[in-house]
Amino acid sequence: MSALTVDHGPEQGWDDLVHTWKGMDAPEGRKVEIIEGIITVSPSPSWDHNSTAYLLLLRLATIIPEHWRIFQTQEVAVPGRKGLYIPDLMVAAEEDRPAPGELFPASRAKLVVEITSRGNANHDRIAKAHGYAQAGVPLYLMLDPWASDSPTATLYGEPEGGTYRMLETVEYGGKLTLPAPFDLAVDTTEFPVS
Numbered sequence: 755m756s757a758l759t760v761d762h763g764p765e766q767g768w769d770d771l772v773h774t775w776k777g778m779d780a781p782e783g784r785k786v787e788i789i790e791g792i793i794t795v796s797p798s799p800s801w802d803h804n805s806t807a808y809l810l811l812l813r814l815a816t817i818i819p820e821h822w823r824i825f826q827t828q829e830v831a832v833p834g835r836k837g838l839y840i841p842d843l844m845v846a847a848e849e850d851r852p853a854p855g856e857l858f859p860a861s862r863a864k865l866v867v868e869i870t871s872r873g874n875a876n877h878d879r880i881a882k883a884h885g886y887a888q889a890g891v892p893l894y895l896m897l898d899p900w901a902s903d904s905p906t907a908t909l910y911g912e913p914e915g916g917t918y919r920m921l922e923t924v925e926y927g928g929k930l931t932l933p934a935p936f937d938l939a940v941d942t943t944e945f946p947v948s
Contacts, residue, residue, distance in 0.1 A: 766791070768833045772857070775838060787829075789881050791836035796874055799842075802946040806869050806897055807842045809944055814845060814865075817938050821848045822864065830866070831857035832885040835916075839882055843867035860889035865936065869897045887913035893932065894918060895940075899947050907942050 766774065771788050780786045783798035799807075811824055818824065825844045832839065838857065843866070850862040860866070866886055868878040878896055886894045890913050899905040905926035910918035911933070924930045926942040 768836060771836060772831075772838065785840050787840055787877075788836060788838040789877050794874070794877070796871065799869075799871065802899070803842075803869050803871060806899075806945045807867070810867060810897075810940065811843060813938060813940065814843070814936070817936060818845060819847075819935075822846065823848055828858055830860040830863060830889075832860045832889045834888050835881075835885040837881070837885040839866075839885065841866040841882075842869045860886060860891055863889075863891045865893045865895065865932070866891050867895045867897065870900050872900050875900045883910060883918060884916050886910075887918045888916040889913075893936075895930075895932070897942075897945065899926070899945070905942075905945070905947050907940065907945075 771791065771793065775786060775788055775793055778786055780795055785796040787794050807826060814824055822845055825846065826842065827840060828844055829838055829840050830844065844863050845865040846863050852858045868882055870878045875898065883894060883896070892911060892913070894910040896908045896910070898908065906923055907926065907930045908923040909921045909930055909932065911921045912919040922930050924942060926945055926947060928942055930940045930942065932938045932940060
């Protein structure tokens with residue numbers, strides 16, 4: 755199932771988009787994001803999708819500093835790209851907590867992880883990659899079980915000018931290393947393939 759776009763009128767500004775987003779009454783379990791100025795509603799993630807997120811969360815929880823947190827449903831704002839994303843996983847420091855009622859700026863994330871879904875994989879591959887890079891998120895891990903040749907894990911970093919440098923890519927079955935401050939070898943053999 756693919757993402758649904760919501761008609762929100764001609765060229766809304768950032769504040770209007772966020773206001774519309776906050777006022778939406780989406781069905782429970784749906785992910786409502788703003789991607790390049792368009793409000794999208796995605797179906798609930800699959801069992802395999804959630805299992806992959808859980809397995810990676812378990813690995814990250816053993817190595818992050820005590821004052822960092824791992825989030826699964828935290829929105830991150832990228833106003834420069836008219837984006838409000840909800841990454842599958844995000845690592846952020848507790849001291850970077852937004853004030854009540856404020857959105858979390860993507861620039862404060864230490865790591866974001868997106869796991870592609872069949873219907874909207876290009877959001878993660880293109881729009882979100884550029885958005886996270888423009889925001890200056892230091893590491894973006896994309897787990898892509900829907901890649902055309904075979905499932906892959908790709909780590910992006912060193913954001914500059916809205917673009918990432920690809921640091922490493924492996925097919926599922928290989929190991930990918932998250933650099934310092936994580937220093938974690940991610941074994942992709944345990945990730946399910948849909």
